[in-house]
Amino acid sequence: MITAAQMRAARALAGIDQKTLAERAGVSLPTIQRMEASDGVVRGVVDTLMKVIAALEASGVELVSEGQVSERGGRGVRLRLPPSV
Secondary structure (H helix, E strand, C coil): CCEHHHHHHHHHHHCCCHHHHHHHHCCCHHHHHHHHHCCCECCCCHHHHHHHHHHHHHCCEEEECCCCCCCCCCCEEEECCCCCC
């Protein structure tokens, strides 16, 4: 899934604050705050996690999972390139 560090980094790359992410994901601000304050992999209701991940991805961020092909390996986040015109 997603780690708290990935979540914070993804939000920063997208240029959005916690309140905006909460609104876009349809969850409460305290939920986002708890998720980002956790250590390691974010735990919670799967539906809530999926909403947050979808909101981050809709903001142009790609989440790189452990084991996924990545130039440097390991978990991370990166901005997606906009589609070619």
